[in-house]
Amino acid sequence: MPTSLHPQKVGVTIRNAVKRYGTFSALDDVSIDVAPGEFLSILGPSGSGKTTLLGLLGGFVQPTSGSIHLGDTDITHMPPHKRDIGIVFQNYALFPHMTVGENITFPLRARRMPKDQWPAKLNAALEMVELTGYADRAISALSGGQRQRVALARAMIFEPRLILMDEPLSALDKQLRETMQLELKQLHAKLGATIIYVTHDQREALTMSDRIAVMKNGRLVQVDSPKELHDRPCDSFVASFIGEAMLLPVTRNGAGLSLDGQALRSAHPLPAGNDLFLTVHSEKLAFAGPQTAPEANLLPGRVESCLYQGESVRIFVTLDGGQSVSLRLPSNHSGWQMMPEQGQPVTLALHPEDTIVVPKAA
Amino acid sequence: MSNASTPEERRERRMILLLLAPALIVVGLLLITPLVWMGWQSFRGPEGFTLAHYARFFTDTVYLSSFVQTFRIAFLVTIAAILIGYPIAYVAAKSQGIWPPIILGLVLLPFWTSVLVRAYAWLILLQRRGIVNTALTKAGVIDQPLILVNNEFGTVMATLHILLPFMVLPLYATMKKIPAELEMAGASLGGGGGLVFRSVFLPLSMPGVIAGSVLVFVLTLGFYITPELLGGGRTFLVSMLVSRNIEIYNEWGAASSISVVLLVMVFAIFRLASMIIPFERIMGTK
Numbered sequence: 001m002p003t004s005l006h007p008q009k010v011g012v013t014i015r016n017a018v019k020r021y022g023t024f025s026a027l028d029d030v031s032i033d034v035a036p037g038e039f040l041s042i043l044g045p046s047g048s049g050k051t052t053l054l055g056l057l058g059g060f061v062q063p064t065s066g067s068i069h070l071g072d073t074d075i076t077h078m079p080p081h082k083r084d085i086g087i088v089f090q091n092y093a094l095f096p097h098m099t100v101g102e103n104i105t106f107p108l109r110a111r112r113m114p115k116d117q118w119p120a121k122l123n124a125a126l127e128m129v130e131l132t133g134y135a136d137r138a139i140s141a142l143s144g145g146q147r148q149r150v151a152l153a154r155a156m157i158f159e160p161r162l163i164l165m166d167e168p169l170s171a172l173d174k175q176l177r178e179t180m181q182l183e184l185k186q187l188h189a190k191l192g193a194t195i196i197y198v199t200h201d202q203r204e205a206l207t208m209s210d211r212i213a214v215m216k217n218g219r220l221v222q223v224d225s226p227k228e229l230h231d232r233p234c235d236s237f238v239a240s241f242i243g244e245a246m247l248l249p250v251t252r253n254g255a256g257l258s259l260d261g262q263a264l265r266s267a268h269p270l271p272a273g274n275d276l277f278l279t280v281h282s283e284k285l286a287f288a289g290p291q292t293a294p295e296a297n298l299l300p301g302r303v304e305s306c307l308y309q310g311e312s313v314r315i316f317v318t319l320d321g322g323q324s325v326s327l328r329l330p331s332n333h334s335g336w337q338m339m340p341e342q343g344q345p346v347t348l349a350l351h352p353e354d355t356i357v358v359p360k361a362a
Numbered sequence: 363m364s365n366a367s368t369p370e371e372r373r374e375r376r377m378i379l380l381l382l383a384p385a386l387i388v389v390g391l392l393l394i395t396p397l398v399w400m401g402w403q404s405f406r407g408p409e410g411f412t413l414a415h416y417a418r419f420f421t422d423t424v425y426l427s428s429f430v431q432t433f434r435i436a437f438l439v440t441i442a443a444i445l446i447g448y449p450i451a452y453v454a455a456k457s458q459g460i461w462p463p464i465i466l467g468l469v470l471l472p473f474w475t476s477v478l479v480r481a482y483a484w485l486i487l488l489q490r491r492g493i494v495n496t497a498l499t500k501a502g503v504i505d506q507p508l509i510l511v512n513n514e515f516g517t518v519m520a521t522l523h524i525l526l527p528f529m530v531l532p533l534y535a536t537m538k539k540i541p542a543e544l545e546m547a548g549a550s551l552g553g554g555g556g557l558v559f560r561s562v563f564l565p566l567s568m569p570g571v572i573a574g575s576v577l578v579f580v581l582t583l584g585f586y587i588t589p590e591l592l593g594g595g596r597t598f599l600v601s602m603l604v605s606r607n608i609e610i611y612n613e614w615g616a617a618s619s620i621s622v623v624l625l626v627m628v629f630a631i632f633r634l635a636s637m638i639i640p641f642e643r644i645m646g647t648k
C-alpha cells in the first residue's frame with residue numbers, strides 16, 4: 001500500500017498588491033482572501049494581469065507595494081524556493097532531459113529527502129495522476145495530457161500548502177480538456193489542497209471553481225461563486241465576459257425600466273447610475289407560449305437566422321426596437337417542431353427573475 | 363520518388379539547380395579541385411604512384427610529435443575557451459536590454475582586426491620586457507620575467523583570443539533557447555540556485571558546449587599564424603609541418619599527405635560529435 005499525499009490546507013491573503021512596470025500597472029491594488037482548501041479561478045482577458053498575480057504568489061514577481069500571506073506567514077519577500085508552493089506552468093515546464101520519474105522526484109532531491117523514501121512517494125504521485133509504470137519514460141514520449149499530469153504530480157509530490165496553475169489545459173484539445181477538468185476537480189476533492197487556477201476560458205472557470213475572481217486591467221472586478229457571477233454580474237464587463245450574454249442598453253423609467261419604450265419588470269433592485277444594460281443570456285429567453293408565466297416580459301421581434309450547432313440550434317432574433325438577441329432550441333424532435341422560419345414574427349419571454357440589469361463598466 | 367513528382371515540381375527543381383549553379387561552380391573550382399589535386403599529390407612520387415609520403419608517419423618521429431603537440435594545444439585551447447566562454451555567454455544570455463549586444467559586440471570586436479595584428483599585439487604584451495612582465499615586476503609579484511611567449515603558453519593564449527567567439531556564440535544561442543520557466547519551475551519545486559543550475563541549466567546548455575568545443579578544437583588543429591609567431595620554434599604544429607615541407611624542402615607530396623591525414627581526422631571529429639548533436643546545430647544553422 002503506497003503512502004498517499006496529504007497537502008496541508010492553508011489560506012492565502014493578498015493585501016493591496018500593486019505591480020508597476022514603469023508607469024504601467026500590471027496589478028492595481030489587488031486584495032483577496034482565499035480560504036483553505038478553496039478552488040479559486042482567476043478569469044480575465046489577455047493582458048489583464050493573471051500571470052503577474054501568479055508570479056507574485058510564486059515569488060517570481062516582486063510587488064511594488066502590498067503584502068502576501070500564506071496562512072500566518074508573510075511571504076512577500078521570501079525567495080521562490082522557500083515558499084513551498086506547487087506550480088503548474090502554462091506549458092508545464094517539464095525538464096526535457098529528465099525522465100518522468102526524475103521530474104517528479106526533483107522536489108524530493110531539492111529537499112534532500114533520503115533516497116530510500118523516494119520510491120513510495122513517486123509511486124503514490126504516479127498513482128494519483130494515473131501514470132503508474134511511466135516513471136522511466138522520456139518526457140518527449142508523452143502526450144499533452146500525460147505531460148500535464150506529470151507536471152501536476154511534480155507540483156504535488158512535496159505536499160505543497162498551495163497549488164498554482166497557469167492555464168494548464170489551454171494547450172489541450174477540447175475533448176481532453178474536458179476530461180482533465182473533471183480529473184482536476186476530483187483530484188482537488190481527494191486532496192483538499194488550496195488551488196488557484198488561472199484561465200481565460202469562462203466555461204472552464206464556471207465548471208471547476210468554488211469561486212471565480214474576474215480581472216480586468218490589473219484589477220479584481222468581481223469575486224463570487226460561479227452561479228452568482230453568472231446570474232448576478234456586477235457590471236457590463238463581467239456580464240459580457242461570462243456566458244453567452246448580450247447587453248441591451250435600457251433606460252430608467254421612474255422606479256422601473258424601459259427597453260426602447262417598452263416597460264420591463266425586474267425582480268431585482270436596479271443598480272445606480274444612468275448607463276444601464278439588460279443582460280440577456282440565451283438560455284433565459286424562450287418563445288412565448290401557453291406555458292409562459294403571466295408576469296414574464298414579452299419581447300416581440302422577427303427571426304433573423306438559425307444556426308445549427310450540433311446539440312442545439314442558435315436562433316438570432318431582431319427585436320422590434322432593432323436590437324439583436326439569440327436563444328437556443330435543443331436539436332431534438334420537439335425542438336425541431338418549434339423551429340421558426342427565417343423572417344417569421346415571434347414573441348420572446350424573459351422572466352423578471354432573469355431580468356438582470358447591470359451598470360456600464362468603469 | 364522522381365516518378366511521383368509532377369512536371370511542375372521537376373521544372374522547379376531544374377530552376378533551383380540553375381540558380382545554384384554559380385555557387386556550385388565556385389565551390390567546385392575553389393574547394394573541390396584543390397582537394398582532389400591535394401589527394402592526388404599525396405600519392406605521387408618521382409616514379410609515379412607511391413605510399414612513401416604516408417609511410418613517413420611511421421618512420422619520422424617529428425610527424426608523430428607534431429600531431430601530438432597539435433592535439434594537446436587544441437585540447438588546452440578548447441578547455442580554456444569553455445572556462446572563459448561559458449561565464450561570458452551566461453551573463454550575455456541572462457542580461458537584459460542593451461547588455462546582450464554590448465557583451466557579444468565586445469566578444470566579436472577582435473574579429474575586425476587581422477589575425478596577424480593580434481598575434482603581434484600578444485607578442486608585445488607577453489614578451490620578456492613586455493607590458494605584463496614589466497607590470498608584474500614593478501608590483502613585486504615576480505623577480506624574474508616570466509617566459510610567456512615563444513612557448514605553448516603564448517600559442518594557447520593568442521589562439522584562444524582569436525577563437526573565443528566560436529565558443530561564445532553557439533553557447534549564447536543554446537542558452538537563449540532554454541526557457542526561463544524551467545528555472546522558475548526548478549525554484550518553485552524547492553531547488554536553490556546551485557541545484558537548478560547544475561541539474562537544469564548546465565545539462566540543457568551542453569549542446570552549446572559541444573558545438574563550441576568542436577569548432578574551437580577543429581579550428582585550432584589547422585591554426586598557423588599564432589603558433590608560428592608566438593611559439594618561437596618550441597611549438598611545431600601540423601600546419602607548420604606542412605609549410606616547412608613546401609617552403610624548405612619543396613615536398614608537395616609530403617605536405618599533401620599530412621594535410622589529407624589532418625582533414626580525415628577533422629572529418630572523424632565532426633562525425634563523432636554529430637553522433638551526440640546534429641551537424642546543423644554545430645554549424646549554427648538550426
Ligand SMILES: Nc1ncnc2c1ncn2[C@@H]1O[C@H](COP(=O)(O)OP(=O)(O)OP(=O)(O)O)[C@@H](O)[C@H]1O
Nearest residue numbers: 021025026044045046047048049050051052053200
Ligand atoms: N516584465 C514586464 N515588463 C513590462 N510589462 C509587463 C511585464 N510582464 C508583464 N507585463 C505586462 O503586464 C500585463 C499583464 O501581463 P500578464 O502576463 O499578467 O497577463 P495575463 O493576464 O496572464 O495575460 P494572458 O492571458 O495573455 O496570459 C500585460 O500588459 C503585460 O504586457
Ligand SMILES: [Mg+2]
Nearest residue numbers: 050051052166
Ligand atoms: Mg498569462
